[in-house]
Amino acid sequence: MPEAVVSTVSAIDEIIQGLSNHPAYISPKFFYDAHGSDLFSQITSLPEYYLTRTENAIMNEQGDAIKREAGAVSTLIELGAGNCRKAQALCALLQPQRFVPLDISEEYLLEATADFREKLPGLAVYPVASDLTQAIILPTHIPPERRLVFYPGSSIGNFDPPHAANLLRRVRALLDDDGALLIGVDLVKDVDVLEAAYNDAAGVTAAFNLNVLQHVNAIIGSDFSDDDWRHVAFFNPAHSRIEMHLESVGETVVHWPEGERRFAAGERIHSENSYKYLINDFINLLAENGFGRSKVWTDAQNWLAIVLAHP
């Protein structure tokens, strides 16, 4: 299969702009080339990465309640669908007529879709390669009635609060008044638990973080070498977010065809924010952005919440 291509003009410009900035940054959406998506899938079963298993446990436990609250669903739309495994269970529960998975990694999405169609034959699946920082465009034949947008995994945490608000408004605009949003959000908790989830002993998160440099090399033709960088992740309480960075081991110059960037030893590239919410703040964010009525389910430790939000 050919390498998935996000080498649009906007991706190239965006990466060069981020690398030229002080401090340098790379958007976390560039983690997800096919290899990055695969590494993320491995992260979801790490012992330290409580998010996925906690969310799955809540979904399994609250299946009946979710079904009751969601009512009849004609189209399930999943944002950041990845391997589409969460939606398989949700489709079995809610029995929609069609499933529209959106993901930034086209190659990975098409593979996941093939697997999904084998497991749930009968269901119409329309995969859409889509960058959620841009306008969300669905195939025009998807009826507007009774849509459920599913945004699991606390991926909303990648957006800073104003951008999260903007995304929620754009999701609201996809829905009729009979639609709903089912969203997973990671909650503030003990710092040691949070930091362990992003510094796993097996080093998969480090490999995931470093892989973004290879993806950037493929997009802009730069010469990042893994050996020059190390993974750094910590909780920043002032912003209530996990931050991931890539830290230059020594002094390094990174070149690309039309430019370069010098990094001092210890200088960092900011590669991800993962916001952690207080549940009430998140409910308020929903309410301020078009979702006035919310139902919340959480686990016994209050580590993660699943919210069903109605317009």
Ligand code: AVJ
């Ligand atoms: C996919 C954004 C929810 O923030 O936990 C996992 C990505 N980064 N380990 C997260 C991620 C490092 C993940 N999200």
